[in-house]
Amino acid sequence: MTNTKDHPTALPARVRTVVVGAGYAGLSAALSLHDDGIDTVILEGSERVGGRVCSERRSHGVVVDHGGQWVGPTQKHLLALAERFDCPTFPTYNTGEHIELWPDGVQRRYTGAGPDDGPGMPEYLAAADRIDELARTIDLDDPTATPDIEKWDSETVHSYFERTVANEDARRRLALAVQGVWSIEPRDLSLFHLLFYVASAGGFNQLMETEGCAQERRFRDGAQSTALAVAHHLGDRVHLNTAVRHIERTTDGVRIETSRGTILADTVVMALPPSATQRVTFAPPLPVSRTRWVERSPMGDVAKVHAVFDTPFWRADGLSGQATIYGARAVGVVFDNSPEDAGHGVLVCFVYGDRQRSWSALSDDDRRAAIIDTLVELFGDRAASPVDYTEKIWPQDRWARGGYAASPTPGTWFAHGHDGWRAPADRIHWAGSETASIWNGYIDGAISSGSRAAEEIRKQLSR
Ligand SMILES: Cc1cc2nc3c(=O)[nH]c(=O)nc-3n(C[C@H](O)[C@H](O)[C@H](O)COP(=O)(O)OP(=O)(O)OC[C@H]3O[C@@H](n4cnc5c(N)ncnc54)[C@H](O)[C@@H]3O)c2cc1C
Structure with missing residues (x-):
């Protein structure tokens, strides 16, 4: 990767294809074009690759996934890419009883999709x-x-x-x-x-569900590991800290203005969520349907919170660590996110929708107290003292501005979907998990969207 703190470089003057955004969609598009020998660079605004997938090794050696983390058995594009780059997965802990907690404090324990008598x-x-x-x-x-x-x-x-x-x-x-x-x-x-x-x-x-479904497996070194491996493979074609600001279509190509200068290309893949696409200007303007689609596709409101413990103590109590919480408490769902060797116990809490908005407005101490109080209610006093605690509030992420994905508002598919969803605008092609037909909104969808955009470009360049 280039233009990192240790490896600053200039942009090339001209390439065949520029891919904007080094999330899984952009990496997949660039990899596919690179595999076919098409001269391609990726321009990534932030200082890292992975986008909405962001893994961090914490002080106790535990890797937490602040963003996308799970892979299911039908998510073939992600599984194939992880296999190609040798990034192993392991099953999500799914043994024992799950808990549901109702607003009146009633708790039910169950296995399967829900309590039969719930x-x-x-x-x-x-x-x-x-x-x-x-x-x-x-x-x-x-x-x-x-x-x-x-x-x-x-x-x-x-x-x-x-x-x-x-x-x-x-x-x-x-x-x-x-x-x-x-x-x-x-x-x-x-x-x-x-x-x-x-x-x-x-x-x-x-x-x-978990078994056989989207939450079935996790990545041993975090879900970002495959993105990092792809970026390593692409080497100096990946330019970090290079935010794209303006894209101009000319008679013989595309002029891309970035925070570090201008680059010319025959074609562009925009592999950004709608929230980020809105901050790029285009000349001539994009077709109205595309502009409207992007404007009317807001990101979701989600935060992920990890609490790390010395051991996954709930397992000894016959609990899976999975819980669903109804009502006003901040947390909506909890999962056991411990490492494969269970060397530590990790509970991940999801805070979303209205609850995320009110919870994220609290002070640091109050946010933490709200999470820990619910964990104690679910798993007992041992949940009161995590050895590590970390939050990622996605609406505050400078690049994504929300997650998991964008959802077009009512009426948007009908009015603008046909031309606005992913139809190329001349030399500008659209990727990103929001443009996928299969596993839309997921890492798998991001990867297949990148391959689809690459295929569009291969056809365009061969004309
Ligand atoms: C909390 C959370 C949990 C999730 N859980 C799961 C899960 O368990 N399993 C799953 O499959 N999916 C999950 N998802 C969804 C999944 O992470 C996303 O759908 C997928 O990663 C999106 O990939 P992408 O490449 O389309 O977009 P992104 O990952 O958003 O990539 C876009 C890239 O473009 C960059 N960028 C933005 N603007 C510019 C600019 N102007 N110039 C240059 N670069 C720019 C960004 O920095 C980013 O790197 C989750 C998402 C979140 C937030």
Whole structure:
């Protein structure tokens, strides 16, 4: 990698393709073009690669993943890339009983998807089946060709649940599921986007569950390890600390203005989330549908908090470390994020949606107290004294400005999806997990979006 503190360099004057953004999408696009011998550089605004995937080795030697971390068995693009670069995975700890905690303080322990006797469980499962049934009609390659798109994109998920799910506790379960998967509130989510996302993952359970599903495995050296290995392979083609500010299409190519000078290219891949694309200016302006798509695709509100303990003490109590928390407490979901050798115990807490906004406004001490109090309620007094504690509040991340991903607001797919989602604007191609047909919003989707953009470029350059 180049233009690091230890290795400052100038940009080349001209290349065939510039990739903007060194998250998994940009790295995948650049790798694919590089594999084919196409002269490519990546320009990355921050001082690291990985984007919304960010692993950190803490003082006790424990690696925490502040961003994306899990990989499931159907996420073939991520698994293949990790295998190519020799980055091993291991199963998420999923043994023992999970806990659910209700607003009135009642706790239930269970195994599987939820307690059979839990309030609203049968209605929740029936609603999930109905979602799967509707999702099966989504056209993943051209979502705007889905027959009922106008109707579904005109309704929020909140109003859909109000209309179709009579049981209030089932609606509570569904709301927490939405917050957990999209990191936004059901009132902000288009029913069409929910259905598209479910279809793109291969079903509602794929998004929710651990074994056989999206949360099945983790990376031994953190989920960023594969991104670092790809960047190492690409070497001096990866330029860090190089923020792209302006892109101008000329008669014979593209002029890219960065914080470190200008570079010319035949084609560009923009591998950024919509939040970051909005901060780049374009001349001539982008097609209106693309501009509107980007403006109307806000990021979610999520924070991840890790508490590290000497041991995963909850395991000895027959607990998996997984918990779901309904109501006003800051934490929505907890998982056991201990290292593979269980040399330390790690609990990761997700804070999202409205709860994230009120929690992140608290003082440092109050934020920590809110998290630890809930862990004590769930796992007992031993949870009161972690040996390490760390937070990452994604809406405050300078580059991503939120996570996990962007969700187009109601009406956006219908009005702007056909031309605005990912159709190239002449020499400008779009990648990023938000542009994926399969596992949209996930690392796997980011990787396949990069390969798709690379394929578009190969065709364009061969004309
Ligand atoms: C808390 C959290 C948990 C998640 N959990 C999971 C999970 O468990 N499994 C999973 O599969 N997915 C998960 N995700 C989602 C996943 O991380 C993302 O979908 C994926 O990493 C996005 O990759 P990307 O390359 O599309 O975008 P990004 O990773 O956002 O990459 C974009 C890159 O562009 C750079 N950039 C921005 N602006 C500019 C500019 N002007 N010039 C140059 N560079 C710029 C950014 O710095 C960044 O490096 C999670 C995300 C978050 C935030």
